Amino acid sequence: MVQLVESIKILNGRCYNLSLHEARANRSRKELFHLDTPIHLKYFIDIPEAFQHGLVKCRIVYDTNVRQVTYHEYAVRNIQALKLINSDHINYHHKFVERSELDHLFSQKGDCDEIIIVKHGWVTDAFYYNLVFEKNGRFYTPLHPLLPGVQRQKLLNIGHISAIAIHHDNIQEYDQVHLINSLTTLHQITLKTNQIRM
Template identity: 35%
Template sequence: MSQFIESIKVEDQETFLIEFHQQRVNQTFAHFGKEGSIDLAKIYKNLEHDEDGLFKLRIVYDLDKKFRTQMIPYAIPEIADFQLVENNSFDYSFKFEDRKELERMKMKSRSEEIIIVKNHHITDTSYSNLLFLKGKEWFTPSTYLLNGVQRQSLLKQKEIKETEITLQNIKQFSHFQLINSLNDFDKNFIYPIDKIINLPGSDEYLDL
């Protein structure tokens, strides 16, 4: 049976974006024709976590409502370089625990992290959604692989906008940043666009 994963930010004993995580879990159960769900807030409460600091609460669950948890200390990584990787068949509509294909793409690349390109459109990295800066405005690709909770929250708050970002227009953006449930929208933690080592007009893309 497929297993799914939620990674929830816990900082100083407080959970973040839990309602978005719960909505995604509920949608996963409903999509696969299962009634009910698991209660993420209750799972966290039962852990009786009493440590301050930043943690990732990792919950792996299946459609029989079996789950296991890990509370992992977390630090936001700084990444040396990125590579555009073309894969037109990859699908990650649900947050599956199985990341073999993502890891395979990373292993074949020449960079620390990958940006997955699907049908010439920018999607996500191997573990995050993306934001791109043009002028003073931040945009997120409309062609995401997974509609992450941080992405949903920022769009709802109108802090970012959704747009089509492709191989043809990516160089119109000056900087980018990675967002997920643990990596917040942070205008001070951004990368210049040339951190992508194979922008159009430079090296060949990786076609996987």
């Protein structure tokens, strides 16, 4: 049976975007295992004293039920260069623990720190992140990411970003690109688009 994972942000003992994580987990359980009864991740989170302060990743592995919960200190990565990688066959609609296809793409990054995955000419995601492109102070995320993340969904819900199709030929029309995930918010990892190697 395949296993999936949710990585939840905990900052100073508080969980963030838990309802969005639960919604995604329950969508995956319904689509993959045909389960209609939801699981409530909050009942599986018991933050140890050692992780009550600072930024922490709570990693929940599940299939039909929750199988493992672990906690790790988290630091935002220092990313200076992105490599554009083409893959027309990549498929990652659910947040699987096993991600060998993505690992293979990431292994092609050379001396860059991260990759941007292009599918049929359209920008999708980075390896660990969703993408937000900035132009004239406005923010745009690719319309069809490989995996819609919770941070991306939160920003869409509040109208802070817009989802549009972004072709790889048009990347340089944008000023900057922001990398976001459940533990990395907008503006924490920002690169000029000329730091993307084609």
